[in-house]
Amino acid sequence: MIDHLDRICDAAAGRGEQIQRKILEHLGHGHQQKTLPDFTIQRAAELLGVSISRIRALEGSERFPPPRARQAGAIQQRIYNYNEVNRLRELLGERPTRPKTAPPLNITFSNLKGGVAKTTHAIHCAQYLAVRGHRVLLVDADPQATATGAFGILPDIDLGEDDDLSGVILGTPEAIDGIVRKTCWDNLDLIPASLSLQRVDLLIAREPAATTQQLGSPLLRLRRGLGRLVDRYDVIVVDTPPALGMLSLNAIAAANLLIIPIEPHMYSLGSSVQYFRILRDVIRRHRDSIGVQRINMLLTRVDEQSPETQGVIKLLASAYGGMCLTNHMPLSRELQRVATDHLGLYEIEQPRGARETFTRAVQAMDRVNADIFSQIRSLWDLHPDAPAVTDRPSMLDDML
Ligand SMILES: Nc1ncnc2c1ncn2[C@@H]1O[C@H](COP(=O)(O)OP(=O)(O)O)[C@@H](O)[C@H]1O
Numbered sequence: 001m002i003d004h005l006d007r008i009c010d011a012a013a014g015r016g017e018q019i020q021r022k023i024l025e026h027l028g029h030g031h032q033q034k035t036l037p038d039f040t041i042q043r044a045a046e047l048l049g050v051s052i053s054r055i056r057a058l059e060g061s062e063r064f065p066p067p068r069a070r071q072a073g074a075i076q077q078r079i080y081n082y083n084e085v086n087r088l089r090e091l092l093g094e095r096p097t098r099p100k101t102a103p104p105l106n107i108t109f110s111n112l113k114g115g116v117a118k119t120t121h122a123i124h125c126a127q128y129l130a131v132r133g134h135r136v137l138l139v140d141a142d143p144q145a146t147a148t149g150a151f152g153i154l155p156d157i158d159l160g161e162d163d164d165l166s167g168v169i170l171g172t173p174e175a176i177d178g179i180v181r182k183t184c185w186d187n188l189d190l191i192p193a194s195l196s197l198q199r200v201d202l203l204i205a206r207e208p209a210a211t212t213q214q215l216g217s218p219l220l221r222l223r224r225g226l227g228r229l230v231d232r233y234d235v236i237v238v239d240t241p242p243a244l245g246m247l248s249l250n251a252i253a254a255a256n257l258l259i260i261p262i263e264p265h266m267y268s269l270g271s272s273v274q275y276f277r278i279l280r281d282v283i284r285r286h287r288d289s290i291g292v293q294r295i296n297m298l299l300t301r302v303d304e305q306s307p308e309t310q311g312v313i314k315l316l317a318s319a320y321g322g323m324c325l326t327n328h329m330p331l332s333r334e335l336q337r338v339a340t341d342h343l344g345l346y347e348i349e350q351p352r353g354a355r356e357t358f359t360r361a362v363q364a365m366d367r368v369n370a371d372i373f374s375q376i377r378s379l380w381d382l383h384p385d386a387p388a389v390t391d392r393p394s395m396l397d398d399m400l
């Protein structure tokens with residue numbers, strides 16, 4: 001019987017791999033560099049918080065580059081993308097900054113469970129901050145590499161074994177210098193993940209005591225590595241795998257703000273209890289290594305039509321009320337649709353479905369990210385030289 005099973009598994013793996021190769025080859029041929037969406041001057045003005053005529057006047061002056069244009073019927077229409085808006089912001093002297101005395105703020109999205117939208121919110125949070133001019137690093141610490149794929153990188157084709165966090169966790173902090181990648185966003189960099197990250201837990205468990213003594217606590221290696229990048233970013237966002245193994249624990253130890261995305265189902269309550277117990281034990285054991293300043297729960301994939309869901313939300317609120325972010329993310333067909341194309345809501349020019357569905361999804365995502373940003377701000381405010389940050393308008397309008 002065992003021999004039979006062995007043969008079935010072997011044959012299935014072989015066939016699966018063949019098909020996977022074919023798909024990757026196909027993708028490889030059509031593999032294209034990602035680009036940012038274009039939008040009109042109205043949207044640029046809105047993002048910059050200035051009037052359209054102000055942008056026109058600035059672009060007439062020597063200091064500002066002439067805008068790009070596209071033909072829209074009989075007229076030439078000025079067009080912009082997020083990078084160009086950020087360049088204008090720079091020239092206006094309005095680039096937001098973190099307090100000088102504060103290191104980059106580290107947000108880790110974490111949950112024992114998969115499918116709760118950790119990756120979705122890590123990506124959208126990083127992009128939301130980049131749209132507003134912050135310097136952001138997104139760290140993909142999940143061997144499944146979904147966030148990496150969302151930036152147009154195919155781990156099986158584009159990455160070697162040394163291109164992910166493995167070297168930082170198993171080797172030295174300096175390994176981080178070689179793995180940060182530029183993306184199509186000028187102010188959003190990425191540390192990609194690949195399946196080879198899966199060996200981290202096994203290799204750490206087998207690490208000789210002498211190596212551990214030399215390299216220091218295995219839990220702190222990501223934090224040390226990120227410490228080398230302090231001058232380059234305002235916010236670092238880390239996406240984690242659905243388990244509290246060495247990768248997630250490194251991400252938690254590196255975090256200032258821990259966000260736990262949770263779906264409002266009855267079984268989520270049980271798994272969150274389990275999560276908090278494990279986290280408590282880790283914190284007790286590594287009291288001096290964990291720098292988490294705040295923990296927030298984020299309700300995700302909320303089915304607003306379901307009375308059962310409303311009941312569970314009440315239960316979760318009575319258990320974790322103060323920790324829950326004010327806004328939640330509803331289930332959204334549009335988010336599902338764009339994710340199929342490896343895109344985020346902030347990256348598309350044309351909605352895949354009804355414009356109204358898209359608008360609702362973007363507004364909901366904006367509200368969630370504004371909540372997260374107000375947490376960031378309140379942590380920044382703890383620093384004596386915290387800069388005044390002005391509110392920016394919602395990420396919508398004439399794109400719609
Ligand atoms: N608000 C939402 N509405 C609909 N689908 C969503 C929503 N948030 C996430 N998803 C989808 O749910 C799936 C799981 O999300 P993902 O971010 O990959 O979860 P995790 O990283 O926790 O495993 C993905 O297919 C994603 O596109």
Ligand SMILES: [Mg+2]
Nearest residue numbers: 118119142146
């Ligand atoms: Mg994920």
